[in-house]
Amino acid sequence: MRASSTVDKATAVNLIVGMTLWMSLSVLVVQLFTVEAGFSFAQLYRLLAISGLSATGWHFLFFWLGERAMQARFIHLSTFALLIPAGAMIGLLNHPPLSYTALQWLAVACGFGGAQFIAFAQTDRIDHSALGWTLAVNVGIAGVGIVVAQAALPLLSSFSWGGAQAWVTMHGSGDIVGVIAPGTSLYLANHGWLVVGVLILAAIAWRYTSMPQATQQQTKMRKPTSRYRAILRNKHTWVMTLLYLMAFGSFIGFAITFPLSLQTFSTSxxxxxxxxxxxxxxxxxxxxxxxxxxxxxxxxAKVTLWCAGVLTVSCVIAGVITYQASHSELPEQWFLGYLLTFLVIFMATGAGSSAIFRSASVVIPFELLALALRWLTAVATAGAAYIPALWYVNSSLATPAYALFGFAVFYLLCMGLVASMYLRTRSEFYNP
Structure with missing residues (x-):
């Protein structure tokens, strides 16, 4: 197995810290329901959408900063700035009852963590013959933070730490060990403490590893306005943007929404x-x-087409299951099918994201690739805003299946786009 040649250990920790903070909100909204903090499912989905919108905004800011967002000092400062939302989370969750306005501001602050992984690659050091693999590893590092948040936080919430305020569950909850019965104490402020702990690891990593610097070649080539213009005038940038919104946008949107969507699988x-x-x-x-x-x-292009096909079929199946469960007297019999279908969706979005990065490396000039990939990532992060927003709307209207059918239509259109642009024998780029 080859290791990434573009991300050092310190930057990897930076990515994991940011994603852990951001995705902690996906766990928190479920726990707020289990302790009956007084918020509806629609309000909880809205918090996720706000956080996704915030992350998207920060992404675009980092994108326009260009190579400055890759500098060691910037990465240091942006990482330690995560102490602000982490501290706010500790203070807020230690003083019930909670204000929904305060939670909305917390969601905005957590979105800052989601912007950290835009500084993931310096493509002048990538082996072009294995670009798909290398970029997949780079971005996959940030995904570790998602797993850390969603696997570790529910378990850590069961332990008292630093005089944390105890919340009592009113509904059944769970962690990676198993089910948590009603009446169990949860310490929600541990969400913030986990981020503080990972930041300590980041400081240790920085002590023993070097941070990435802009190379001399990059410095000479740096003409931000002209490079941005060249990227945005390239039609393939926009095609890749739409396709990456399909793949990575779906991955990050479903990742932040999936825990709550499981919890809201059925009202009964x-x-x-x-x-x-x-x-x-x-x-x-x-x-x-x-x-x-x-x-x-x-x-x-072939792998992207396959993944888009899997996403289309899977979302139709998930939509049918959701509709049947909402009209069934025994909705629990549909739960396993829903869970397994979404596991397939996650795998398709992950594989498709890497395939699109590979295609982008062919259709976009190499000297513009690093900036173009940050553009794709910034736009695709919007998936963490519009997917929970659609769930919010459908939760309010009691029509959760319709969102999944809508996603299926979008994926089907993306299949047609890939086939027409990159899988015709006379295409400008055939199967890039």
């Missing part, structure tokens, strides 16, 4: 959502190197 059935939710993002992260390897072997 409350599964142990946090026992299973982390499995989906984990499979998505593991599928990224596989997708990169397949794209290197068979071509990015």
């Amino acid at each position: 059935y409350a599964p142990s959502a946090l026992t299973y939710a982390w499995i989906g993002p984990l499979l998505g992260v593991l599928a990224r190197p596989l997708g990169g390897w397949l794209a290197d072997a068979f071509g990015g």
Whole structure:
């Protein structure tokens, strides 16, 4: 197994810290329901959408900062700035009852963590013959933070630490060990303490590793305005943007929404959502190197088409299951099918994300690739805003299946786009 040549240990820790903070909100909203903090499912989905919108905004800011966002000092400062939302989380969750306005501001602050992984690659050091694999590993590092948050936080919330305020569960909850019965104490402020702990690891990593600096070649080439203009005038940038919104946008949107969507599977059935939710993002992260390897072997466009097809069929199946469960007297009999279908969706989004990066490396000039990939990532992060927003709307209207059918239509359109642009024999780029 080849290791990434573009991300050092310190930057990797930076990515994991940011994603851990951001995705802690996906766990928190489920726990707020289990302790009956006084918020509806629609309000909880809205918090996730706000956080996703915040992350997208920060991404665009980092994108326009260009190579400055890759400098050691910037990475140091942005990482330690995560202490602000972590401290706010500790203070807020230690003083019930909670204000919904305060939670909305906390969601905005947590979104800052989601912007950290935009500084992931310096492509002047990438082996072009294995670009799909290498970029898959780079971005997959950030996905580790998702798994850390969704697997570790529910378990850590069961332990008292530093005089944390105890919350008592009113509904069944869970962690990676199993089900948590009603009446159990949870210490929600531990969300913030986990981020503080990972920041300590970041400081240790920085003590013993060097941070990435802009190379001399990059410095000479740096003409931000002209490079941005060249990227945005390239039609393939926009095609890749839409396709990456399909793949990575779906991955990050479903990752932040999946725990709550499991919890809201049925009004008459409350599964142990946090026992299973982390499995989906984990499979998505593991599928990224596989997708990169397949794209290197068979071509990015073919792998993207396959993944879009899997997403189309899977979302139709998930929509049917959701509709049947909402009209069934025994919704629990549909839960396993829903869970397994989403695991397939996560794997398809992970593999597809790497395949699209591989295609982008062919259709976009290499000297513009690093900036173009940060553009793709910034736009695709919007998936963490519009996917929970659609769940919010459908939760308010009691029509959760419709969102999944809508996603299926979008994926089907993306299949047509890939086939027409990159899988015709007379295409400008055939199967890049």
